[in-house]
Amino acid sequence: DQQVKQNSPSLSVQEGRISILNCDYTNSMFDYFLWYKKYPAEGPTFLISISSIKDKNEDGRFTVFLNKSAKHLSLHIVPSQPGDSAVYFCAARVQGAQKLVFGQGTRLTINP
């Protein structure tokens, strides 16, 4: 039962353009959503989060959008830079708990 899904295993984007990573979820009890970036041989690094009471959160080049009716989350990176090449995980938290449920990850490659 995959409650959080990232349907694109990989994405390739040209440097300077926008990267859009997508995530779908099924559990209506999720109340907090996060994006993490992971380099090889390192742990996931927190990027940005959004509460279920909001539909957008921005931090520098990173913006997360939440569409609750569609149960869809997206991360926009503008402009994309070579250092953004990594695996990106979306995660969701069930209301009242600290447990995070992760998607399978999307490998983003930024081409010069």
Place this chain on the structure above:
Amino acid sequence: DAGVTQSPTHLIKTRGQHVTLRCSPISGHKSVSWYQQVLGQGPQFIFQYYEKEERGRGNFPDRFSARQFPNYSSELNVNALLLGDSALYLCASSTGSNSNQPQHFGDGTRLSIL
């Protein structure tokens, strides 16, 4: 400031053995969670501890156990190791039990079972 630290970084064990993994949270963080990540998948929740009490448990067998100490550091124990336990074990810390604060991860312990 030091982030979440985990030890050891790598470990090789054989089937049937037991293992203890250690985690020190970010200073001031009272909540520690453990996750297992197998290749090609996202991390899967194992345990969460807050103020030395277990607050959540994932769908893992009783061979997996954990505890949190008064200084908020934590240990994950796995008994009777199986080949399928080979994975990256991640520890994450956060400020509180149910606050809208992100969990911050260590670099993990890579466990290989032969």
